[in-house]
Amino acid sequence: MPSDTFVGSVSNPTEAYGDITKVIVCEQADITNYKALTENGTIWFNYTPVYIIAYITNTGQLDGSFTATLYIDNIQKEQQTVSIAGGQSGEADFKNANVGYANPDGETHEYKVTVTP
Numbered sequence: 827m828p829s830d831t832f833v834g835s836v837s838n839p840t841e842a843y844g845d846i847t848k849v850i851v852c853e854q855a856d857i858t859n860y861k862a863l864t865e866n867g868t869i870w871f872n873y874t875p876v877y878i879i880a881y882i883t884n885t886g887q888l889d890g891s892f893t894a895t896l897y898i899d900n901i902q903k904e905q906q907t908v909s910i911a912g913g914q915s916g917e918a919d920f921k922n923a924n925v926g927y928a929n930p931d932g933e934t935h936e937y938k939v940t941v942t943p
Contacts, residue, residue, distance in 0.1 A: 841886045841887075841888060841890075841943075842884050842886040842888045842889060842890020842891075842892075842910075842912065842943055843884065843885045843886045843890070843943065844882050844883070844884060844885075844890065844892035844894075844910070844941040844942070844943060845882065845883045845884075845885050845941075846880055846881070846882055846894075846939060846941055847881045847882065847883050847915070848862055848880075848881045849862070849863045849878065849879070849880045849881070849937070849939050850862050850863065850878070850879050850881075851863060851869070851871050851876050851877070851878055851929075851937065852876060852877050852878075852879060853873040853876065853877075854873070854875045854876060854877055854921075854926035855873075857877060857879075859873070860879075863937060868934065871929065872931070873929065874926075874928055874929040874930060874931075875922075875925065875926025875927055875928055875929065876926055876927055876929045877919060877920060877921045877922075877926055877927070878896055878920040878927065878937055878939070879917055879918070879919050879920070880894050880896075880917060880918045880920070880939040880941070881915060881916075881917050882894065882908060882910060882915065882916055882917065882918065882941055883910075883914070883915045884910040884911065884912055884913065884914055884915070884916075885913075886912055886913075887912040887913065888912050889909065889910070889911045889912055890909070890910060890912070890943055891907055891908070891909045891910075891943070892907070892908050892909075892910060892941050892942065892943055893905055893906070893907050893908075893941065893942050894906050894907075894908060894918035894920075894939055894940070894941045895939065895940050895941075895942075896918075896920040896937070896938075896939055897936075897937070897938040897939075897940070898927065898935055898936070898937055898938075899935055899936055900936070900938070903920070903922070903927070904920045904922065906918040906919070906920070918939070918941075920939075
């Protein structure tokens with residue numbers, strides 16, 4: 827007799843899940859002067875110091891708290907916990923105690939942001 831198999835999976839869409847939608851680097855003196863970082867790309871931004879802002883969307887239905895972590899050149903620099911309602915967006919502002927992060931002329935640095943629920 828032939829056998830029959832059925833395999834299915836179920837996910838819970840009501841969970842809180844953080845999705846980084848955009849990360850920008852902005853001038854400390856004027857945060858409206860910014861450039862969006864590109865995944866695995868390099869941007870040119872000739873201002874120092876800079877702030878880094880991560881935009882996070884809670885794609886779940888429940889409210890959630892998310893920990894965003896900033897790494898510069900693979901060294902953890904700062905963490906922020908952000909509470910975001912289900913289906914809404916928020917941001918993590920990495921400002922290094924309002925001093926900003928150095929962006930010296932002639933240097934390239936890798937900025938990475940991770941988010942965990």
